[in-house]
Amino acid sequence: MSALANHAFAKMNGIGNEIVVVDMRDSAGGVTPDDARAVASAHGGVAYDQLMVLSRPRFDGTEAFISIYNNDGSEAGACGNGMRCVVRRIFEKTGQTAATFETAAGLLNAWQGPAPDLYTVDMGAPKFGWQEIPLAEEFRDTRYIELQIGPIDNPILHSPSVVSMGNPHAIFWVEDVNAYDLERFGPLLENHPIFPERANITLAHIVDRDHVTIRTWERGAGLTRACGSAACATAVAAARLKRTERKVEITLPGGKLGIEWRERDDHVLMTGTATFEYEGRFDPALFAPAA
Numbered sequence: 001m002s003a004l005a006n007h008a009f010a011k012m013n014g015i016g017n018e019i020v021v022v023d024m025r026d027s028a029g030g031v032t033p034d035d036a037r038a039v040a041s042a043h044g045g046v047a048y049d050q051l052m053v054l055s056r057p058r059f060d061g062t063e064a065f066i067s068i069y070n071n072d073g074s075e076a077g078a079c080g081n082g083m084r085c086v087v088r089r090i091f092e093k094t095g096q097t098a099a100t101f102e103t104a105a106g107l108l109n110a111w112q113g114p115a116p117d118l119y120t121v122d123m124g125a126p127k128f129g130w131q132e133i134p135l136a137e138e139f140r141d142t143r144y145i146e147l148q149i150g151p152i153d154n155p156i157l158h159s160p161s162v163v164s165m166g167n168p169h170a171i172f173w174v175e176d177v178n179a180y181d182l183e184r185f186g187p188l189l190e191n192h193p194i195f196p197e198r199a200n201i202t203l204a205h206i207v208d209r210d211h212v213t214i215r216t217w218e219r220g221a222g223l224t225r226a227c228g229s230a231a232c233a234t235a236v237a238a239a240r241l242k243r244t245e246r247k248v249e250i251t252l253p254g255g256k257l258g259i260e261w262r263e264r265d266d267h268v269l270m271t272g273t274a275t276f277e278y279e280g281r282f283d284p285a286l287f288a289p290a291a
């Protein structure tokens with residue numbers, strides 16, 4: 001039987017990014033990709049974009065090791081909105097205002113502020129090398145890569161910027177983020193052979209030097225109301241192209257995030273709210289083997 005059977009969870013969201021937080025620091029056993037898919041089941045499950053599973057910390061000074069599952073059962077190295085949800089949950093229980101966590105992408109710091117209802121996550125430094133993102137072939141300049149969909153002489157979307165924020169992102173620069181059928185193009189681009197580990201696909205419109213609007217198709221989760229790491233990736237990619245400042249406000253379908261690509265250490269700071277919805281326990285029937 002799965003370690004998640006009857007286990008407590010919290011349903012939260014990070015400006016509309018659907019998040020389930022499970023604290024397994026006192027539990028034996030772990031979570032498998034099958035468990036993660038079962039939780040997302042339409043029959044008695046909890047609809048989510050990411051499942052954040054907290055396990056016992058592996059290093060002194062860290063609060064937990066966090067595994068991040070997409071609803072298709074795949075694992076992600078980073079989830080900005082999910083981290084704010086975890087942070088809020090822990091801080092409300094312990095009274096802490098700052099903490100360090102470990103994910104597959106490394107250590108990250110988070111704190112409450114700059115206002116009481118806001119949480120800031122240090123998402124680390126972006127990576128731009130084609131092997132780091134990763135891409136399937138060499139591109140010396142990842143500010144724009146050769147990739148397009150639609151007719152060769154009149155592409156619908158083309159020349160994205162690519163960046164890793166602990167997970168792979170492609171950002172297509174457009175005039176109107178709502179003018180494209182992202183549910184149709186998202187899966188094609190997510191699974192394009194140029195992305196050996198698939199990619200999160202974002203449409204971004206630069207409003208001015210301080211404001212950008214985005215919509216994202218998430219790798220392993222689909223269309224979302226918000227993707228924090230995509231907001232970070234977009235801010236970095238826009239600043240790299242010298243089209244925005246290093247500190248911008250990103251508008252997503254679910255709300256706004258403040259992103260700062262800090263000069264002194266190259267780290268990207270993401271600030272936004274986190275919303276608690278309800279608590280529950282997973283129905284053991286979700287994890288029963290198929291008859």
Ligand SMILES: N[C@@H](CCC[C@H](N)C(=O)O)C(=O)O
Nearest residue numbers: 076079080081167227228229
């Ligand atoms: N919603 C997240 C990103 C989730 C991970 C992504 N789907 C992946 O597999 O890379 C965020 O807020 O950053």
